[in-house]
Amino acid sequence: MKSSVLAVALLSAATLGLSACGDSATEQPAEAPEGVPGLTITNARMVLAPVEGNPAAVYFDLAYDGERNLALNRAHVEGAGSASLHEYGEWNRQVQMQEMLPLVLTQGTEVAFEPGGKHIMASEVSPDLKPGGKTEVTLIVSGGDKTTFEADIRGPGEER
Template sequence: MTGSRMKAFALALAGGSMMALSACGGEADVAEAAPEGVIEGVTIENARMVLAPVEGNPAAIYFDFAYDGDRSFSLGRVEVEGAASAMMHQYGEYDFKVQMMEALPIPVTKGTKVEFKPGDLHVMAMEPSPDLKPGGTTKVTLTVSGGNKHIFDAEIRAAGEER
């Protein structure tokens, strides 16, 4: 084939492909992905950060976590906007004393419900910024195995308010 015949053939082939696609009813169905920062099936309720009585001391974050999705994962890391660092804590016994310690990753499957509550599993926000004030909100980011993130707002409460 000559150069001009090859161009004509290529154009005809491309045009035919376009007509075939349009004859099938238009655009292909595309499954909608969850928005960035949302893990499909995760529900967070009652999220709140309780500031310490002494400014600069760690704040505690509590919330109710539920999962109704189909993929299993584990909760492993947490970040809190306005804090130098954050970690999941729980109470356990060590050396015959009950004390606070970093929590192990939490396995999550369909139907899992976890309460992050006072005296039990909770998030500690270390070195909270003085900009975090009662009545405001801060963003909490849970990172799960595989690297997906779920971001939610937590209401900021003063020390002494209902936890």
């Protein structure tokens, strides 16, 4: 009888010890830093189309100084129904706009998203987005990491 009481006491003590360990294991890890480490966006602007209902274009300067190689493969524009990465290329001896392949980012990469080159095409733009305002643009890289930045909204006749 004494051995069974001793066994129950030891088992209870062991269970309490394990549950105490479990409490410390449920602590939340520190949050990852906001954005993609090493990715810097400057000179961001969205230029609205001259014809209402047509897509807008988002331009910016990108610099990457991170340690990991990444690929920029998606974008989101707040207030647009959809957004895609575009560039100009040649097809059948004609220059035309096309969806951009993923952009490889290595340490030291600098890319201008500018008129006549790479840009984000924002379709189904909300009429709430007006010149003089701002919108949020999110770039998404391989693995799902994201960087969000503000872009000034410009009218069709303003500097692109």
